[in-house]
Amino acid sequence: MNRERLYLFDTTLRDGAQTAGVDFTLDDKIAVAQMLDRLGVDYVEGGYPGANPTDTEFFARPRTEKATFTAFGMTKRAGRSAANDPGLQGVLQAQAGACCFVAKSWDFHVTNALGVTLEENLESIRETVAASVAAGRETMVDCEHFFDGYKANPDYALACARAARDAGARWVVLCDTNGGTTPEEVADIVGRVAEVVPGKNLGVHAHDDMGLAVANSLAAVKAGARQIQGALNGLGERCGNANLTTLIPTLKLKPDFSDRFEVGVSDEALAGLSSLSRAFDELINRPSNRYAPYVGANAFATKAGIHASAILKDPRTYEHIAPDSVGNHRRLLVSDQGGKSNLLSELARVGVEVDKSDPRLDRLLAEVKAREAQGYAYEGAEASFALLAKRALGRVPDFFTVESFRVMVSRRRDPLGGQITVSEAVVKVTVDGEPLITAAEGIGPVNALDLALRKDLGRYQPFIAQLRLTDYKVRILNGGTDAITRVLIESTDGDGEVWTTVGVSPNVVDASFEALTDSLTYKLLKANAPAP
Numbered sequence: 001m002n003r004e005r006l007y008l009f010d011t012t013l014r015d016g017a018q019t020a021g022v023d024f025t026l027d028d029k030i031a032v033a034q035m036l037d038r039l040g041v042d043y044v045e046g047g048y049p050g051a052n053p054t055d056t057e058f059f060a061r062p063r064t065e066k067a068t069f070t071a072f073g074m075t076k077r078a079g080r081s082a083a084n085d086p087g088l089q090g091v092l093q094a095q096a097g098a099c100c101f102v103a104k105s106w107d108f109h110v111t112n113a114l115g116v117t118l119e120e121n122l123e124s125i126r127e128t129v130a131a132s133v134a135a136g137r138e139t140m141v142d143c144e145h146f147f148d149g150y151k152a153n154p155d156y157a158l159a160c161a162r163a164a165r166d167a168g169a170r171w172v173v174l175c176d177t178n179g180g181t182t183p184e185e186v187a188d189i190v191g192r193v194a195e196v197v198p199g200k201n202l203g204v205h206a207h208d209d210m211g212l213a214v215a216n217s218l219a220a221v222k223a224g225a226r227q228i229q230g231a232l233n234g235l236g237e238r239c240g241n242a243n244l245t246t247l248i249p250t251l252k253l254k255p256d257f258s259d260r261f262e263v264g265v266s267d268e269a270l271a272g273l274s275s276l277s278r279a280f281d282e283l284i285n286r287p288s289n290r291y292a293p294y295v296g297a298n299a300f301a302t303k304a305g306i307h308a309s310a311i312l313k314d315p316r317t318y319e320h321i322a323p324d325s326v327g328n329h330r331r332l333l334v335s336d337q338g339g340k341s342n343l344l345s346e347l348a349r350v351g352v353e354v355d356k357s358d359p360r361l362d363r364l365l366a367e368v369k370a371r372e373a374q375g376y377a378y379e380g381a382e383a384s385f386a387l388l389a390k391r392a393l394g395r396v397p398d399f400f401t402v403e404s405f406r407v408m409v410s411r412r413r414d415p416l417g418g419q420i421t422v423s424e425a426v427v428k429v430t431v432d433g434e435p436l437i438t439a440a441e442g443i444g445p446v447n448a449l450d451l452a453l454r455k456d457l458g459r460y461q462p463f464i465a466q467l468r469l470t471d472y473k474v475r476i477l478n479g480g481t482d483a484i485t486r487v488l489i490e491s492t493d494g495d496g497e498v499w500t501t502v503g504v505s506p507n508v509v510d511a512s513f514e515a516l517t518d519s520l521t522y523k524l525l526k527a528n529a530p531a532p
């Protein structure tokens, strides 16, 4: 069966740049454009040339993308000709294969936000599109607030869409700018527009203010839209745009769409989607959403024992797609919600082979559940889980024994003004029967303890030389004076592996120390340090 082509238009670098807390540098923009090109989107909207120096410079650099590089702008101002509008001329002169112009299509906006007549706005649309087509650009018009506009004054909203199409726009994009439209309304309105603006040149641009941007985009496709605008990881103004990392797998993997439509993203590119999504978050310096559909670290993570048992028999029992088709992984987590199936799977993953009938498994499972009841959380602390399991099986040597530790935090007046706070720690350990005492100063008590503990571990010192902490998280589990503290510490070494350990105690320093010693022991095991 011949499938119809759907065109993917990425607005990460334009609408995504309107996300609170996101601020792309020129280098960021170049890197993101390359990511998008490798992914296989059809259009990369680079920004608004003339609006700010970064965007202007971005459009001035030599172009290497295969995707159609698109400049964004607004329709010309009323009362000026297109040739006399410096903003519009800046967009038309930018190096781009396409121009996308935002145009008002809600009468209320025309009169109240622009302050011009309805006819003047139509004239702006016509002249802007004509000027862009004359400049040799593939031209598209983002009909801003189209759905709200259609509900308020369908004739006028349609007149805007027709003005764009009749003046030569290749795409007329219907925008749910405020994100307040439901999928049923989108399907109904797109269907009606497709009847009066025929030619398969409708697009959709949906915002996520009701969490419906993806659903609205899919509804629009079913009703006749053939271009979808969206952004990586759902970036965009307010709650964001339709999330391309959700839309792309849906379009490619769900027969409802993949039987009828094709997109420019290859199966290989789809298999790189999870790492692309995480690399993008890394680039904009924000934590990845572990719960993101398809690409989140938890998208295929199962805690429930009943689910894990079935997944081990056949993953299709609880997975709607194969995780590796989007470059993601199945994880069966060990927790108080799981049984032996979770445990065996997790043990295999951390390299511990054990027979299902081994009685030590029952003891280990009971211990995991008892510890989780105390506040430990092994699903996010895989290194501590590996140690707990290997200890239960007698596979962890006592590399060192902690005899005691002491931490002191003092604050004193600085003679030069202000206050100075100093943390000092002393740690006593025994290695091979030899007592070792170390002391260190740190920027806080945990830092001082970490430095003291790693200062001298006798003959194990060379094995931990590259060890360093990369993250430290504290969670208070019960409020009030009986509070229990859970500390998660992330560590790394020269090999590039990152591991997380957990400590739990009513005392935050004590909990931290437990997580620190687990991290050291994990590193010694990983480095095959000889047993004492």
Ligand SMILES: CC(=O)SCCNC(=O)CCNC(=O)[C@H](O)C(C)(C)COP(=O)(O)OP(=O)(O)OC[C@H]1O[C@@H](n2cnc3c(N)ncnc32)[C@H](O)[C@@H]1OP(=O)(O)O
Pocket (backbone or CB within 6 Å): 015, 018, 048, 050, 051, 052, 074, 075, 076, 077, 078, 102, 103, 104, 113, 114, 115, 124, 144, 177, 237
């Ligand atoms: C729905 C969307 O996401 S649309 C994209 C929105 N994105 C952005 O605005 C980011 C980039 N924008 C900018 O950097 C600036 O707004 C600029 C450079 C474009 C314009 O800056 P300024 O000239 O200082 O105008 P300002 O930002 O204060 O206001 C926007 C102007 O554009 C006008 N305008 C808005 N939309 C349109 C349109 N579709 N067609 C014509 N004019 C428009 C407004 O009426 C307003 O003009 P006014 O103050 O004379 O009424």
Ligand SMILES: CC(=O)C(=O)O
Pocket (backbone or CB within 6 Å): 015, 102, 142, 143, 144, 145, 175, 176, 177, 178, 205, 207
């Ligand atoms: C054009 C655009 O970003 C919007 O209408 O939401």
